[in-house]
Amino acid sequence: MKPQEITQLATDAVVSLDAGEAVRAEVHGSRAHMLARLTALGLPVPPGVALSFDCVRQLSEGGPMPELPTTAAPGRLLCLRPSPMERAWGGPTATLNIGITRENLPALEEAIGVFDARSLHGRLISTFALMVHGVDPEGFEAIAHKTLGSGPREAEAMRAATDEMLRYYADETDEDFPDSVSAQLEGVARAMARDWDRASARILRQAKGGPAEGGLGLVIQELALGLAPGVSGAGHIQTVDARTGAPACDGIFLPRKQRAVTSPGSRRTGVLLASGRRAGGGEGGEQPALEEMCPEGLDALRGYAERAAEGLGDAVQLYFTIENGEVHVVDAVPAKRNARASVRIAVDLANRGAITREQALLRIEPNNLIEHLHPQIDPSAARDVWGGGLAASPGAATGYMVFTSEAAMQAAAQGEDTILVRMETGPEDVRGMHAAKGVLTIRGGMTSHAAVIARGLGLPAVVGASDLRLDLENRRLVTTDSRVLHEGALITIDGTRGEILAGAPKMVAPDLGGALAELLDWADAARDLDVRANADTPADSRVARDFSCDGLGLCRTEHMFFDPARLTVMREMILADTPEERRAALDLLLPMQRADFEEIFAIMRGTPVTIRLLDPPLHEFLPHEEEEMADIAAAMGIPAAQVTARARELAEVNPMLGKRGVRLGVTMPEIYETQARAIFEAAIAVNRDSRDPVVPEVMIPLVSAYREVELVKQRIDAVAIAVQEEQGATLDYSLGVMVETPRAALRAGDLAGVSAFLSFGTNDLTQMTYGLSRDDAGRFMRDYVNVGAFPEDPFHSLDIEGVGELLLIAARRGRARNPDLKLGLCGEHGGDPSSVRFCRLAGFDYVSCSPFRVPIARLAAAQATILVGNVSGDETSA
Structure with missing residues (x-):
């Protein structure tokens, strides 16, 4: 059929594929739209027409077939292909070879040979019988097998086969096979239209994410045969x-x-x-x-x-x-x-001018950058999955399974890779986590200790693997189907999928340069929301700086104390009976903290560093085993019973809501005073030889009331004055609060009167708003999400309706009192793209997340800036 033989009609019902923008995806389907675009670009697309959704719907209801060409040039056939609005919705199978008739069959035989021509005819007969009349194709296949199986595949044998198929068709349908192009085309078109409207097709369409009433278009084209002589x-x-x-x-x-x-x-x-x-x-x-x-x-x-x-x-x-x-x-x-290739493709297209930089940024799903940032299991590798849990920290790692932090540290000293498996981790496991290559816990949620620390370290982790049983007595891990992995077995953790695998599948290394680096440079140029990092040690700070963060939004000082030498002094401070004894121990800790702060400030020169004062309840630093308590008692020169009694005295029924955070600073002011002194002395020391001075931001955790801040602020300001006088130097610093309680959010106007910034700790704020334990919610959260009780794990993606409203209330009330108030978010939600977008819309100044999520947040912040600018009509240059 020649191009001019397919004419464009006056309506949208039948439109030529060379009609350009007249062929629309929302009217004629995505396939028709794509073919029209390819035609407009000058590609050699066979000529054809597109039938609209309305036209096809009328066909399914028995309406008339639109006017179409009814003849084709000798040797040129037609094909009919479905064209739904979205290809993912599926649709009827394409039908080829339409138009073979007694009249043009000899010409087709001459063009491509008798055998191939008759093969095409047989396929058309079988396909037409199935689609239009529901005739089982096995009968036609049996004819072909019987006719051709007894002799060589020659022309006469194939002729005999198709003649037999025509008779079989007539017997099965009580009518002759249609011998005109128009009848064949109309029969298949109506069959496709009816098939699209069947109840089963509607259900399948909905299962694929499409609407039950979604439209189907059809594309009728000349068929480009791949059977001609020569290379075909x-x-x-x-x-x-x-x-x-x-x-x-x-x-x-x-x-x-x-x-x-x-x-x-x-x-x-x-x-x-x-x-x-x-x-x-x-x-x-x-x-x-x-x-x-x-x-x-x-x-x-x-x-x-x-x-x-x-x-x-x-x-x-x-x-x-x-x-x-x-x-x-x-x-x-x-x-x-794959995710990695998507970045390279988008960057290359932008550099060639095929798309803009903004389009390239918007084209990449931020979470897909995980594939670049961490080792991953090769997609082609076999996966022997033994269990699963929450994908708490992305990446993959292989190692020998160990059940204690001590074992992980010993193995690391000998150069062996391990996976640390624990029921759940605590502060005492931090050094073991540093030594291991991956972490698996049986309990825990997305903001559990293991999850938060692993993300900060860039360590693959799966938590809440409640389907597995950790049998410590027999040193083994048991699956629900009674398979056993003994300690020392080689396993792999896939923290991206939340799976535990036996063995060592092939890995794909991280890729942090090239196209990814270029894309992130564009993101930094586009965004107007700062992205800081949560980093607790100098090592964490170096990683954060390497990921081009805009500063530290959360430096948790308690993580500096878990080195064995420091932990002993910390425990002496906790076990002290009087303020004087406590100060004596704190004097020993002061140079240790000051040294850490100096190193962190030096690494982060020229950027803000927000340091959170001591937050966790003191009992978390104490040992649980009698042997360890005896060691502390010996070091302090006191009876072991006294240590045990003091530990019992510090124990709390609900420690997460007990004496922690600002409550420590109010009741034991010497702790915060010592920390403030270490911060200020370190900042002055670094600023003496720095052209990029450090401006430390001191953050008070777990605030609920104005008076709490006022009391702590008076003491910290006094320390700052004293240090400046002692050092003969001036220092700029700011003081703010970490908003983690609903009351703090509601009273943000009060807090803004004595605070330079409010930083929302959304891990605890979510916990307290919902009344959910962030450590225990993982046991049932998957069930909750699966049944639709929650749309998403609120510890994974910020709850916009509840927690988000508290943030908006706090932002509005805080800035009404203090227009210069700086607003940030420093919970784990800071690395979640949807939460980052919310913060940009809410007018926040920054988000802060674990170092390995900084690139994700940078891209998400750029996308949020671009999209908000587009909505408001502003032009944002990348």
Whole structure:
């Protein structure tokens, strides 16, 4: 059929594919829209027309078939393909070879040979019988097998087979096979329309995320046969590597075939496109690559793929047919790619001018950067999954399973990799976590101790693996189906998926440079929301700085005390009976903290550093075992019973709501005074030789009342004055509070009167708003989300309706009292893209997250800035 034979009608019911913008995805479907765009770009798309959703709906209801061409040039057939608005919705199977009749069959036999022509005819008869009348295709297959199986596959045998198929069709349907193009086309079109409206199709469509009433368009085209003499066949090509996004020539060519796509499990063998490369959909056997058979055809395909990428603004996979060396493009879909490749493709397109930098930034899902930042299990590797839990900290790691932190440290000293498995971790496990390559806990949620520390360390972690049983007595891990892994077994933690695997699957290394670095540079230029890091030690701070954070939004001072030498002094301070004894121990801790702060300030020169004063209840620093208590007693020169009694005295029924945070500063002021002195002395020391002075931000945790802040602020200000007088130097600093209680959020106006900043600790604020234990919620949170009780784990993604409203109230009331009030978020939500977007809309100044989530937050902040600017009509330059 010649292009001019397919005419554009006056309405949208039937529109020519060369009608450009008149072919719309919301009217004619995504396939028709894509073919029209490819036609407009000058690609050799076979001519055709698109039938609208309304037209197809009328066909399903028995309405008239629109006026269409009824004849085709000799040897040229038609195909009918579905075109839903979204390809993911599925649809009826495409029908090829429409238009074979008694009149044009001899010409087709002459063009491609009797055997191939009769094969096409047989496929048409069988497909038509199935789609229009529901006739089982096995009968036709049996005829072909019987007729051809007894002799050589010659022309007369194939003629006999198709003649028998026509008789079988008439017997099964009580009518002759239609012998006109229009009748064949109308029969298939109506069958597709009815199939789309079946109840089962509606249910399947909804399961794929589409609406039950979603529309179906149809595309009628000349069929580009891949069976002509010379180099002929079908295939697909993409010019980017699906794993890296780098330029490539990937795909497959099927000689003398009509289709490039085969059914799942098909063993159809194709040939390579280019010499020396492995085909994406099969293996080249003895045949040469397409590059050798038809170099001009492959060159044309490469050019078409590049032209499509430039015109469509995305790398594509082209489906093509070659007829005697002539290339036809029959469809295109986005090129296959993984998360890493997506970044390279978007950056390359922007650098070529095919898309803008803003479009490149918006095209990447921030969480997909995880694939770049951490080692991952190779997608092609076999996975022997033993159990699962919450994907608490991304990445993958392999090591020998150990059940104690001491074992992990001993193994690390000997150069062995381990996975630390615990019922749940506590402060005493931090050094073991540093030594291990990955962490698995049976209990815990997304903000449990193990999850938070692992994310800060960039350590793969799975928590809340409640389906597994940790049998410490027999030193083994047992699955629900009674499989056993003994201590010392080699296992792999996949913290990205939340899976535990046996063995050591192949890994893919992180990739932090190249396209990712360029994309993040664009993100930094686009965003107006700062991204800080939660870092507790100099080592953490270096990682955060390497990830280009805008400062530290949360430095938790308690994590500095878990070194064994410091922990002993810390415990002496806790066990002291009088303020004087406490001060004596604190005097020993002062130089230790000051040294850490000096190193952190030096690393973070020129950026803000927010230091949270001591927060956890003191009992967390005390040992639980009698042997350890006896060691402390010996070190302090006191009876062991006295240590035990003091530990019992400090124990609390509900320690997370007990004597912690600002309550320590009010009741034991010497603790915060010592910490403030260490901060100020360190800042002055670093600023003496720095052109980028440090301005420390001192943060008071767990505040609920104005008077709490006032009392602590008076003492800290007094320490600052004293240090400046002693050192003969001036120092700029600010003091603010960590908003973690609902009352603090509601009374933010009061707090703003004595605070330079409010930093929202959304881990605890979520816990207290919901009345949920952040450590225990993981036991049932998956069930809650699965049944729809919660749309998402509120410890994973910020609860906008509840906790978010508290943040908005606090922001409004705080800035009404203090217009210069700085607002930040320093909970783990700071690395969640949707939470970052909320903070940008709420007018926050910064978010803070674990160092390894800083790149994710930088991209999310850029996207939020761009989208808000687009909504408001502003232009944002990347």
